Amino acid sequence: MAKRRLTGQQQTRINSIMALKQKRQNKRDQKADAKLSGEAGPAFKGMIIAHFGVTLEVEALDGPYKGQNQRCYKRANVPALVTGDQVIWHMCDDNEGVIVAVCERHSLLSRPDMRGQMRPVASNIDQIFIVAAPSPNTPLNLIDRYLVAAHGCNIEPVIVLNKQDLLTPDHPLIDGLIEYQRLGYRCITLSCQDEESVKQITALAVNKISIFVGQSAVGKSSLINALFSDVNVKTNEVSEATGKGKHTTTTARLYHGENGCDLIDSPGVREFGLWHIDEDTLIGAFGELNQAGLSCKFRDCKHKTEPGCAVTLALENGLISQRRFSSFNSIRESLNEVDMKNG
Ligand SMILES: Nc1nc2c(ncn2[C@@H]2O[C@H](COP(=O)(O)OP(=O)(O)OP(=O)(O)O)[C@@H](O)[C@H]2O)c(=O)[nH]1
Numbered sequence: 001m002a003k004r005r006l007t008g009q010q011q012t013r014i015n016s017i018m019a020l021k022q023k024r025q026n027k028r029d030q031k032a033d034a035k036l037s038g039e040a041g042p043a044f045k046g047m048i049i050a051h052f053g054v055t056l057e058v059e060a061l062d063g064p065y066k067g068q069n070q071r072c073y074k075r076a077n078v079p080a081l082v083t084g085d086q087v088i089w090h091m092c093d094d095n096e097g098v099i100v101a102v103c104e105r106h107s108l109l110s111r112p113d114m115r116g117q118m119r120p121v122a123s124n125i126d127q128i129f130i131v132a133a134p135s136p137n138t139p140l141n142l143i144d145r146y147l148v149a150a151h152g153c154n155i156e157p158v159i160v161l162n163k164q165d166l167l168t169p170d171h172p173l174i175d176g177l178i179e180y181q182r183l184g185y186r187c188i189t190l191s192c193q194d195e196e197s198v199k200q201i202t203a204l205a206v207n208k209i210s211i212f213v214g215q216s217a218v219g220k221s222s223l224i225n226a227l228f229s230d231v232n233v234k235t236n237e238v239s240e241a242t243g244k245g246k247h248t249t250t251t252a253r254l255y256h257g258e259n260g261c262d263l264i265d266s267p268g269v270r271e272f273g274l275w276h277i278d279e280d281t282l283i284g285a286f287g288e289l290n291q292a293g294l295s296c297k298f299r300d301c302k303h304k305t306e307p308g309c310a311v312t313l314a315l316e317n318g319l320i321s322q323r324r325f326s327s328f329n330s331i332r333e334s335l336n337e338v339d340m341k342n343g
């Protein structure tokens, strides 16, 4: 996790980029307001399928356009919208829609932006598929970060190890997954090249909205392609120069499958800042530490050098792994640092 304190110059630059973005957004919102200033037709329910800088793609959920995707703007008084949002919209004379309200969200996955402000990623999600792969290698600490984020927004995580065909028998992800399984997390191993193995996803996704998250090039879009024969999402190889992905997917998009299996493909991230998470949520996400910590002598024990620390004892006895404890400490240390997201 690359962390750096921002210099004054960097902060000013980020502020001016964000101000420019806000100005553009205001202009677009004003456009939507102007559209609706005339006669507004009937209101319909819709769902945000994808979000493009200027417009949103909305699937009509009722009325004469039911099942169709409609390009829409949003009114200025409507908060930032994301894929998965349920909205109320009107059709305008020029065949463009205007969103006038957003319905209450039952869940929201967010992450901090460059300025540390929370940005929603997708809403109304029931399940997060954390996609990992041996190439580009997914560090176990990144999986831990996603597990913390999932815990923080109360969404069920599933760890998906993709590219099984590239796994060597001694790869650290294998032991990592054995440990996650032992801790009670649902884990599946598959390869997009093996149709049968990919069906494990559909079996877990019936009547749910699920999202694929993970680094660039771990195969999130390839999974969508493997699962839906009628879609062909753009995919890209790992860069030979950097060994990293090329950030092929640029916007989160929802795909409908059979049996109410809705899957959201999302852009790859290199890092997942967690400074919106407090220490209680963090330790809550590390269930084994949380459990052992209940027996510490001091209620506010930091599990560092305190006497009577049950976490230290559990570490010595091998009940908590050194790897997870180090991961916990590194996330704890990063909670208050300014992070640069460059995913
Ligand atoms: N060997 C192997 N390659 C795979 C597998 N799944 C995906 N790939 C390849 O991995 C590369 C990256 O896949 P993508 O689906 O574009 O990855 P992504 O996670 O969507 O990446 P971003 O959109 O950049 O976030 C492509 O070249 C795929 O063909 C797999 O199971 N095995």
Ligand SMILES: [Mg+2]
Pocket: 220, 221, 222, 234, 235, 248, 249, 265, 266, 267, 268
């Ligand atoms: Mg992709």
Ligand SMILES: [Zn+2]
Pocket: 293, 296, 297, 301, 302, 303, 304, 306, 308, 309, 310, 311, 312
């Ligand atoms: Zn302790």
